[in-house]
Amino acid sequence: KAGVTQTPRYLIKTRGQQVTLSCSPISGHRSVSWYQQTPGQGLQFLFEYFSETQRNKGNFPGRFSGRQFSNSRSEMNVSTLELGDSALYLCASSLGIGEVPTSSGANVLTFGAGSRLTVL
Amino acid sequence: GENVEQHPSTLSVQEGDSAVIKCTYSDSASNYFPWYKQELGKRPQLIIDIRSNVGEKKDQRIAVTLNKTAKHFSLHITETQPEDSAVYFCAASRGQGDTGFQKLVFGTGTRLLVSP
Numbered sequence: 001k002a003g004v005t006q007t008p009r010y011l012i013k014t015r016g017q018q019v020t021l022s023c024s025p026i027s028g029h030r031s032v033s034w035y036q037q038t039p040g041q042g043l044q045f046l047f048e049y050f051s052e053t054q055r056n057k058g059n060f061p062g063r064f065s066g067r068q069f070s071n072s073r074s075e076m077n078v079s080t081l082e083l084g085d086s087a088l089y090l091c092a093s094s095l096g097i098g099e100v101p102t103s104s105g106a107n108v109l110t111f112g113a114g115s116r117l118t119v120l
Numbered sequence: 121g122e123n124v125e126q127h128p129s130t131l132s133v134q135e136g137d138s139a140v141i142k143c144t145y146s147d148s149a150s151n152y153f154p155w156y157k158q159e160l161g162k163r164p165q166l167i168i169d170i171r172s173n174v175g176e177k178k179d180q181r182i183a184v185t186l187n188k189t190a191k192h193f194s195l196h197i198t199e200t201q202p203e204d205s206a207v208y209f210c211a212a213s214r215g216q217g218d219t220g221f222q223k224l225v226f227g228t229g230t231r232l233l234v235s236p
Contacts, residue, residue, distance in 0.1 A: 004163075031221060033221075033223075035224075042209075042226055042227070042228045042229060043164075043209065043211075043224075043226040044226075045223050045224065045225070048221055048223070050221070055221060056221060056223055058223075090163065090164070094222075096221065107222065108154070108166055108169065109154075109166070109222065109224065110166075111156075111163040111164045111165070112163060113162070113163045114163060
């Protein structure tokens, strides 16, 4: 089955602009989480969506937002870009229901390849 | 909140040697500890995980041990091969009831280099 797909893979923006990133989860997965990966801060949780609702949120400013559509695809948006927003943005999908995680592997997070954002 | 510390930050070994990466976590309620491998330019991929009700788990050359009392968990790779070269991340999380959600808190990563 197809994995987690993120688009675009690379993009360059300038300070003050906004950007929208897309994530298509594995078929049947209803939970989509977003992480920011930077050399200095490592992997940090942004937010998680399930059934079109944000269920959990990390400690990022309001410039970072997201949404999820009825087909479970998710987008994240960053407004008023800053140089420090340059990072690899990873999304991960999982079933999103039931105990986490089961010995069968259900609810294990599967990551996409990421969208590398460069802010100039 | 949860904090995960990972050591060492870099590890160089000769092919065939063993490699050990150690992590400590702060939240005693954490109950799930996955390890991800990220090769250069690629996505993190789960290589092994362990739940808090298990002390050790093995999968071929890879093993993970968990000491809940000390809040330590470790990744052990035996008979290392050049293709094991990558950045390894440990993580910890605790379940959110039956929501199936896990907010992974990651360590800072260990760059493993296996020389032929």
